[in-house]
Amino acid sequence: MNYTGVDMILCVDGVEFHYKSRKILNGIKFNVERGEVVSILGINGAGKSTLLKCINKILKPKKGTILIDNFDINNLEGYELAKKVGYVPQRASGNYMTVFDMVLLGRKPHIKWDVSERDIEITHEILKLLNLEDYALRYANELSGGELQKAVIARALVQEPQVLLLDEPTNNLDPKNQLEVMRTIRNISKSKSITSIVVMHDLNLALRYSDKFIMLKDGKVYAEGDKSVINPENIKAVYGIDVYVEEVKGIKVVVPVD
Numbered sequence: 001m002n003y004t005g006v007d008m009i010l011c012v013d014g015v016e017f018h019y020k021s022r023k024i025l026n027g028i029k030f031n032v033e034r035g036e037v038v039s040i041l042g043i044n045g046a047g048k049s050t051l052l053k054c055i056n057k058i059l060k061p062k063k064g065t066i067l068i069d070n071f072d073i074n075n076l077e078g079y080e081l082a083k084k085v086g087y088v089p090q091r092a093s094g095n096y097m098t099v100f101d102m103v104l105l106g107r108k109p110h111i112k113w114d115v116s117e118r119d120i121e122i123t124h125e126i127l128k129l130l131n132l133e134d135y136a137l138r139y140a141n142e143l144s145g146g147e148l149q150k151a152v153i154a155r156a157l158v159q160e161p162q163v164l165l166l167d168e169p170t171n172n173l174d175p176k177n178q179l180e181v182m183r184t185i186r187n188i189s190k191s192k193s194i195t196s197i198v199v200m201h202d203l204n205l206a207l208r209y210s211d212k213f214i215m216l217k218d219g220k221v222y223a224e225g226d227k228s229v230i231n232p233e234n235i236k237a238v239y240g241i242d243v244y245v246e247e248v249k250g251i252k253v254v255v256p257v258d
């Protein structure tokens with residue numbers, strides 16, 4: 001809890017990142033509360049994946065600080081960070097392992113000597129939530145792109161991290177699975193107070209399932225806040241397209257003008 005009484009789980013302050021001499025992130029600053037679902041938005045190449053990789057310590061920013069649960073990530077060992085942060089990369093590959101074993105591996109940061117009943121139980125629970133039970137004994141390298149995507153998300157969810165980073169988790173998924181995955185991410189975030197930071201391109205899915213929106217532009221946070229941030233002016237400035245933002249049966253939707 002900080003001095004304002006808000007329970008911040010992630011504080012990103014002044015993060016600057018360069019690939020060689022190219023500045024990608026230029027003073028990124030935002031805070032996220034425990035249990036929130038946050039969409040990171042921006043055009044291709046805006047630096048969204050780079051930002052997730054900085055939060056997961058895959059990349060090291062040149063400047064700035066990142067606090068998770070009030071710990072500076074620079075002071076956390078790999079296994080300590082793995083208990084706090086789960087990461088689903090943009091491209092996953094399946095290996096020669098059953099889906100059940102692959103998902104169970106997500107419990108690794110929690111396993112001391114041997115797999116516990118709790119580890120097995122939560123693996124079953126998440127497989128069920130994502131409708132993956134029938135795939136449990138299939139080999140991960142024999143799954144379709146979408147099935148594998150769901151298995152990789154399941155592996156991150158069983159980890160029960162405090163912060164879950166998901167890079168375009170609905171890529172490869174059909175419309176039903178897109179909704180199912182986003183609904184599961186949201187439900188788990190709320191029921192287990194896990195904060196989910198989700199890189200998204202689909203503004204309507206983002207609107208439907210997120211509490212907060214962070215729009216990146218030119219290496220900075222261009223706009224940040226609740227659903228009101230998703231408006232025609234910000235979308236024009238960030239994506240360069242004209243849209244209508246309307247309500248359909250009480251659901252806010254973004255529709256391109258042409």
Ligand SMILES: Nc1ncnc2c1ncn2[C@@H]1O[C@H](COP(=O)(O)OP(=O)(O)OP(=O)(O)O)[C@@H](O)[C@H]1O
Pocket residue numbers: 019024042043044045046047048049050051
């Ligand atoms: N390893 C790398 N070396 C050099 N440049 C890189 C590297 N990885 C990414 N970039 C560049 O950094 C910029 C930001 O990339 P990043 O993947 O973070 O963008 P993004 O917002 O996630 O894009 P997308 O929506 O297309 O996935 C891009 O211009 C990209 O070409």
